[in-house]
Amino acid sequence: xxxxxxxxxLSSIVFCIGLAGIFINRTNIIMxxxxxxxxxxxxxTNFIAFSYYGGDLAxxxxxxxxxxxxxxxxxxxxxxxxxxxxxxxxxxxxxTNTLKG
Amino acid sequence: MEFSSILxxxxxxxxxxxxxxxxxxxxxxxxxxxxxxxxFSAASLWLLLEAEFLAITLILIYVGAVMVxxxxxxxxxxxxxSTLRAQFTRYLPLGIFVSIIVIAQMVLxxxxxxxxxxxxxxxxxxxASYSNITAIAEQLYTLYVYPFELAAILLxxxxxxxxxxxxxxxxxxxxxxxxxxxxVQAKDRMRMASIKPKSAKESK
Numbered sequence: 001x002x003x004x005x006x007x008x009x010l011s012s013i014v015f016c017i018g019l020a021g022i023f024i025n026r027t028n029i030i031m032x033x034x035x036x037x038x039x040x041x042x043x044x045t046n047f048i049a050f051s052y053y054g055g056d057l058a059x060x061x062x063x064x065x066x067x068x069x070x071x072x073x074x075x076x077x078x079x080x081x082x083x084x085x086x087x088x089x090x091x092x093x094x095x096t097n098t099l100k101g
Numbered sequence: 102m103e104f105s106s107i108l109x110x111x112x113x114x115x116x117x118x119x120x121x122x123x124x125x126x127x128x129x130x131x132x133x134x135x136x137x138x139x140x141f142s143a144a145s146l147w148l149l150l151e152a153e154f155l156a157i158t159l160i161l162i163y164v165g166a167v168m169v170x171x172x173x174x175x176x177x178x179x180x181x182x183s184t185l186r187a188q189f190t191r192y193l194p195l196g197i198f199v200s201i202i203v204i205a206q207m208v209l210x211x212x213x214x215x216x217x218x219x220x221x222x223x224x225x226x227x228x229a230s231y232s233n234i235t236a237i238a239e240q241l242y243t244l245y246v247y248p249f250e251l252a253a254i255l256l257x258x259x260x261x262x263x264x265x266x267x268x269x270x271x272x273x274x275x276x277x278x279x280x281x282x283x284x285v286q287a288k289d290r291m292r293m294a295s296i297k298p299k300s301a302k303e304s305k
Binding site: 002003006007008009010013014015017018020022024025026028030031034035037041049051052053054055057060064067069070072074075076078082083085091 | 103105106109113116117120121123124125129132133136139140143146147149150151152154155158159162163166167170171174175177178179192193195196197199200201203204207208211212215216217218221222223224236237240241245248252255256258259260262263266267
């Protein structure tokens with residue numbers, strides 16, 4: 001029988017893979033957005049595992065709202081990406097240094 | 102070993118391997134395809150956890166809408182520039198180092214015994230007449246109806262924001278100018294031309 005800790009370890013491994021993806025793909029904004037999606041999938045797996053083993057549906061409802069917010073985030077993020085490509089001709093994150101941050 | 106345990110290990114294997122393939126793939130379109138495989142594995146794991154509604158939602162919304170949006174943007178924009186991959190190896194050791202440390206910490210904490218079956222107990226399987234969608238709907242439309250409405254408004258805001266951001270200026274749009282239409286005079290629109298009729302001899 002699979003225990004709760006197995007699901008938690010699995011989702012923490014995927015979470016860290018997403019984190020490493022942000023590190024090694026730090027110039028490509030599309031890859032950054034996809035790594036954020038990977039991290040969200042890992043976190044949602046955590047929520048659903050707790051919901052199943054705790055016998056409470058609130059975790060699944062929280063995942064439902066996370067999916068909603070993530071869909072909105074992706075839509076706006078890709079719109080900003082399109083704007084950036086239109087004005088600068090590149091989606092390299094090193095080009096976006098206008099604010100000298 | 103039970104059949105569901107074997108399924109868990111198979112889906113976990115695909116979950117981890119496809120996410121590693123995603124972050125290390127050099128082509129962004131390939132990375133998006135591996136992310137789709139990752140979502141399918143995650144949905145299968147959620148089915149094992151009896152979250153059928155969310156598993157189907159993940160496939161329908163994420164694979165069906167969000168990843169298609171990603172593929173559109175990847176194909177429209179120029180993502181295959183060599184500068185995008187120039188610093189790939191530079192941050193690879195740091196990324197692996199940080200991930201391994203975080204994974205080791207998580208495994209140490211999670212394997213300490215608070216989350217094993219002796220503490221949580223084996224959750225009972227629901228019978229075949231149990232409907233996950235009905236259970237979620239009962240909670241969502243009573244206890245969580247206010248956040249549900251807020252989520253709908255959030256999606257509306259996202260739609261408006263995305264359209265406003267990428268909408269081009271109005272030079273290409275065709276719209277009416279009402280005051281110009283009302284103030285128009287007959288001489289602006291009509292031109293009197295006197296055309297001489299040709300004689301029968303010339304027309305031959």
